[in-house]
Amino acid sequence: xxxxxxxxxxxxxxxxxxxxxxxxxxxxxxxxxxxxxxxxxxxxxxxxxxxxxxxxxxxxxxxxxxxxxxxxxxxxxxxxxxxxxxxxxxxxxxxxxxxxxxxxxxxxxxxxxxxxxxxxxxxxxxxxxxxxxxxxxxxxxxxxxxxxxxxxxxxxxxxxxxxxxxxxxxxxxxxxxxxxxxxxxxxxxxxxxxxxxxxxxxxxxxxxxxxxxxxxx
Amino acid sequence: xxxxxxxxxxxxxxxxxxxxxxxxxxxxxxxxxxxxxxxxxxxxxxxxxxxxxxxxxxxxxxxxxxxxxxxxxxxxxxxxxxxxxxxxxxxxxxxxxxxxxxxxxxxxxxxxxxxxxxxxxxxxxxxxxxxxxxxxxxxxxxxxxxxxxxxxxxxxxxxxxxxxxxxxxxxxxxxxxxxxxxxxxxxxxxxxxxxxxxxxxxxxxxxxxxxxxxxxx
DNA sequence: TGCTGTGAACGACTTCACAGCC
DNA sequence: GGCTGTGAAGTCGTTCACAGCA
Numbered sequence: 001x002x003x004x005x006x007x008x009x010x011x012x013x014x015x016x017x018x019x020x021x022x023x024x025x026x027x028x029x030x031x032x033x034x035x036x037x038x039x040x041x042x043x044x045x046x047x048x049x050x051x052x053x054x055x056x057x058x059x060x061x062x063x064x065x066x067x068x069x070x071x072x073x074x075x076x077x078x079x080x081x082x083x084x085x086x087x088x089x090x091x092x093x094x095x096x097x098x099x100x101x102x103x104x105x106x107x108x109x110x111x112x113x114x115x116x117x118x119x120x121x122x123x124x125x126x127x128x129x130x131x132x133x134x135x136x137x138x139x140x141x142x143x144x145x146x147x148x149x150x151x152x153x154x155x156x157x158x159x160x161x162x163x164x165x166x167x168x169x170x171x172x173x174x175x176x177x178x179x180x181x182x183x184x185x186x187x188x189x190x191x192x193x194x195x196x197x198x199x200x201x202x203x204x205x206x207x208x209x210x211x212x213x214x215x216x217x
Numbered sequence: 218x219x220x221x222x223x224x225x226x227x228x229x230x231x232x233x234x235x236x237x238x239x240x241x242x243x244x245x246x247x248x249x250x251x252x253x254x255x256x257x258x259x260x261x262x263x264x265x266x267x268x269x270x271x272x273x274x275x276x277x278x279x280x281x282x283x284x285x286x287x288x289x290x291x292x293x294x295x296x297x298x299x300x301x302x303x304x305x306x307x308x309x310x311x312x313x314x315x316x317x318x319x320x321x322x323x324x325x326x327x328x329x330x331x332x333x334x335x336x337x338x339x340x341x342x343x344x345x346x347x348x349x350x351x352x353x354x355x356x357x358x359x360x361x362x363x364x365x366x367x368x369x370x371x372x373x374x375x376x377x378x379x380x381x382x383x384x385x386x387x388x389x390x391x392x393x394x395x396x397x398x399x400x401x402x403x404x405x406x407x408x409x410x411x412x413x414x415x416x417x418x419x420x421x422x423x424x425x426x427x428x429x430x431x432x433x434x
Numbered sequence: 435t436g437c438t439g440t441g442a443a444c445g446a447c448t449t450c451a452c453a454g455c456c
Numbered sequence: 457g458g459c460t461g462t463g464a465a466g467t468c469g470t471t472c473a474c475a476g477c478a
Contacts, residue, residue, distance in 0.1 A: 007469055011421045015414040019373075019396055033437065042398050045437095046471055053439055061438040062478045078417055079424045093317045097310035098412075103396065107413045108420075149419065156236075173423045175416060179236055179320065181259050191419040195315075195410065196324045197232040199392060200295055202366065202408040203325075204228045206390045207296045224447055250459065262459095263449055270461055278460045279456035436478090443472070450465070456458085 010051045021071040033064035087113040087147045089162050090154030112145040142169035149173045156180045227268045238288040250281035304330040304364045306379050307371030329362040359386035366390045373397045
């Protein structure tokens with residue numbers, strides 16, 4: 001383990017490895033080579049081996065990887081056993097969708113609070129014994145429920161102030177869906193998901209032709 | 218314009234430049250230097266200049282960039298004036314959220330059809346004179362309404378078959394929200410948005426410490 | 435022999451540093 | 457002097473190629 005010099009894309013891929021391995025284990029595949037595994041994901045075998053090599057040696061030379069063992073190791077690496085308390089700020093369509101998305105809680109991200117400042121929404125009951133609460137109470141609630149991750153799904157104009165509020169509340173990580181780059185203290189980890197930007201990027205590639213190589217598989 | 222060798226990250230940033238410029242123009246800022254602009258976005262000035270240099274010369278030495286002019290140029294580059302017809306397949310929470318998200322149509326991505334195969338949803342009226350239609354009619358509808366982009370918001374298990382269906386229907390680009398890597402003919406442009414993977418990536422950074430430099434500003 | 439693990443080569447993207455114009 | 461535009465240098469991530477073990 002080469003501690004602390006792990007490429008970000010490697011982490012993203014590990015999350016994908018994890019999902020693929022789950023399927024393999026369920027399908028009863030007990031062993032797989034880096035080549036076969038890579039083909040399934042549309043990447044190179046060397047990439048698979050290099051990604052794993054940052055964290056240790058998980059395979060058997062001449063054989064391949066034991067799927068269950070590897071799944072376990074990757075769960076460990078990604079800290080998937082840990083549960084993370086999250087809160088969602090901005091219960092518009094996207095916030096609602098996230099609050100109802102089972103994939104997140106399945107991955108260990110548990111919503112502990114949902115905030116909005118629209119009085120008509122406050123008090124609205126939501127799944128998992130939650131209800132929408134006032135943003136005014138955010139600081140207090142985040143602290144008392146040990147929320148570590150804040151999800152920002154407010155309009156762009158309110159994103160920075162929401163981020164500031166979350167920071168003051170002592171949050172450690174932010175997932176920001178608002179199409180704006182946030183100014184944050186450097187100790188706060190920040191992940192941006194800009195849906196419009198992805199669409200635009202797609203449109204550009206469609207117009208000018210992709211520079212990427214085609215996926216075979 | 219160095220045609221066809223433009224880094225993908227450059228395109229993503231251009232989309233961000235665009236949004237930032239809109240704000241600047243609205244605020245009445247008529248000129249800005251690459252340094253000031255970069256600071257606003259938390260990137261390096263040289264990055265701004267390099268990104269723009271792929272497409273031409275938009276600034277005045279010793280002065281900076283005219284915001285309105287630059288906004289115009291970037292709109293041109295990104296093909297933002299063009300309208301793209303999209304369809305959304307899978308009207309769960311996320312599909313609904315996207316169908317209701319004004320940011321997309323504002324960026325020129327207009328939903329022309331919404332599909333689901335749940336009989337209870339079919340026929341349900343939606344904004345913009347749309348209603349949810351049966352996936353069985355996808356091919357026919359996509360062709361007749363000139364849909365170019367397919368958005369996949371079905372569960373992972375149905376994502377590949379949906380992609381195949383869209384491909385057969387003659388779609389040119391896909392935005393895939395399902396947590397699975399799609400196998401596609403190489404002429405289809407593909408953009409993946411994996412929300413769970415982003416959360417996991419965040420969690421990893423929170424656990425092991427970010428390798429990124431802190432954002433100032 | 436087959437396949438992993440990994441240093442070294444390569445390629446892609448970013449940053450530097452400065453020439454060139456305002 | 458100030459700031460852009462850009463080749464050159466540097467950094468980061470991917471791919472190669474092969475040594476080493478089952």
